[in-house]
Amino acid sequence: MSEIQIFYLTGCPYCDSARQAAAELMAETPAYRALTLRWVEENEEAALADSYDYYRVPSLFYGRDKLYECSPLHGYGAIKAHLKAAFDRVLAA
Numbered sequence: 001m002s003e004i005q006i007f008y009l010t011g012c013p014y015c016d017s018a019r020q021a022a023a024e025l026m027a028e029t030p031a032y033r034a035l036t037l038r039w040v041e042e043n044e045e046a047a048l049a050d051s052y053d054y055y056r057v058p059s060l061f062y063g064r065d066k067l068y069e070c071s072p073l074h075g076y077g078a079i080k081a082h083l084k085a086a087f088d089r090v091l092a093a
Helices: 013-028 030-034 046-050 076-092
Strands: 002-008 035-041 059-062 065-069
Touching: 002 013, 002 076, 013 030, 013 076, 030 035, 030 076, 035 076, 059 076, 065 076
Parallel strands: 002 035
Antiparallel strands: 002 059, 059 065
16 A cells, blocks of 8 residues: 655644545545555654655655645645645556
8 A cells, every 4th residue: 555644733724625635535536545644743743744854734745755745825726636646646656
Protein backbone atom coordinates (compact mmCIF):
# COMPACT_ATOMS: atom_id res chain seq x y z
CA MET A 1 0.00 0.00 0.00
CA SER A 2 1.00 3.58 -0.60
CA GLU A 3 0.92 5.93 2.37
CA ILE A 4 0.46 9.67 2.06
CA GLN A 5 1.18 11.75 5.14
CA ILE A 6 -1.04 14.77 5.51
CA PHE A 7 0.12 17.36 8.01
CA TYR A 8 -2.76 19.41 9.40
CA LEU A 9 -3.87 21.57 12.31
CA THR A 10 -7.08 21.10 14.26
CA GLY A 11 -9.46 23.94 13.52
CA CYS A 12 -7.81 24.90 10.23
CA PRO A 13 -10.51 25.53 7.61
CA TYR A 14 -8.17 24.51 4.77
CA CYS A 15 -7.45 21.24 6.56
CA ASP A 16 -11.17 20.65 7.05
CA SER A 17 -11.61 21.21 3.30
CA ALA A 18 -8.82 18.71 2.60
CA ARG A 19 -10.52 16.07 4.78
CA GLN A 20 -13.83 16.60 2.99
CA ALA A 21 -12.16 16.55 -0.43
CA ALA A 22 -10.22 13.38 0.39
CA ALA A 23 -13.41 11.63 1.51
CA GLU A 24 -15.21 12.70 -1.67
CA LEU A 25 -12.34 11.58 -3.88
CA MET A 26 -12.23 8.19 -2.18
CA ALA A 27 -15.99 7.80 -2.71
CA GLU A 28 -15.83 8.93 -6.35
CA THR A 29 -12.77 6.92 -7.40
CA PRO A 30 -12.44 3.38 -6.04
CA ALA A 31 -8.75 3.19 -7.04
CA TYR A 32 -7.95 5.85 -4.43
CA ARG A 33 -9.11 3.49 -1.69
CA ALA A 34 -5.82 1.61 -2.16
CA LEU A 35 -4.05 4.65 -0.68
CA THR A 36 -3.43 5.01 3.03
CA LEU A 37 -3.86 8.56 4.30
CA ARG A 38 -2.00 9.21 7.53
CA TRP A 39 -3.32 12.42 9.07
CA VAL A 40 -0.61 13.95 11.25
CA GLU A 41 -1.74 16.69 13.64
CA GLU A 42 1.19 19.11 13.66
CA ASN A 43 0.91 20.03 17.35
CA GLU A 44 0.50 16.45 18.54
CA GLU A 45 3.46 15.15 16.52
CA ALA A 46 5.66 18.25 16.52
CA ALA A 47 8.99 16.39 16.21
CA LEU A 48 7.78 14.55 13.11
CA ALA A 49 6.25 17.70 11.62
CA ASP A 50 9.47 19.65 12.23
CA SER A 51 11.43 17.07 10.28
CA TYR A 52 9.50 17.88 7.07
CA ASP A 53 9.98 20.92 4.86
CA TYR A 54 6.70 22.84 4.69
CA TYR A 55 5.20 26.07 6.00
CA ARG A 56 1.44 25.80 5.49
CA VAL A 57 -1.12 23.12 6.17
CA PRO A 58 -2.46 20.95 4.84
CA SER A 59 0.74 19.59 3.31
CA LEU A 60 0.95 16.17 1.68
CA PHE A 61 4.05 14.00 1.45
CA TYR A 62 4.80 10.66 -0.13
CA GLY A 63 7.91 9.59 1.70
CA ARG A 64 9.93 12.80 1.74
CA ASP A 65 8.51 13.99 -1.57
CA LYS A 66 6.20 16.96 -1.09
CA LEU A 67 3.09 16.48 -3.19
CA TYR A 68 1.17 19.58 -2.16
CA GLU A 69 1.31 22.51 0.23
CA CYS A 70 -1.87 24.54 0.57
CA SER A 71 -1.96 28.24 -0.19
CA PRO A 72 -4.29 30.76 1.46
CA LEU A 73 -5.49 31.46 -2.09
CA HIS A 74 -6.81 27.90 -2.52
CA GLY A 75 -10.53 27.40 -2.16
CA TYR A 76 -12.23 24.04 -1.86
CA GLY A 77 -12.09 23.32 -5.60
CA ALA A 78 -8.36 23.99 -5.81
CA ILE A 79 -7.65 21.88 -2.73
CA LYS A 80 -9.65 18.97 -4.15
CA ALA A 81 -7.88 19.28 -7.52
CA HIS A 82 -4.46 19.26 -5.83
CA LEU A 83 -5.38 16.23 -3.72
CA LYS A 84 -6.58 14.41 -6.83
CA ALA A 85 -3.29 15.18 -8.60
CA ALA A 86 -1.34 13.96 -5.56
CA PHE A 87 -3.40 10.74 -5.35
CA ASP A 88 -2.90 10.11 -9.07
CA ARG A 89 0.86 10.70 -8.76
CA VAL A 90 1.21 8.19 -5.92
CA LEU A 91 -0.87 5.57 -7.72
CA ALA A 92 1.29 5.97 -10.82
CA ALA A 93 4.53 5.56 -8.83
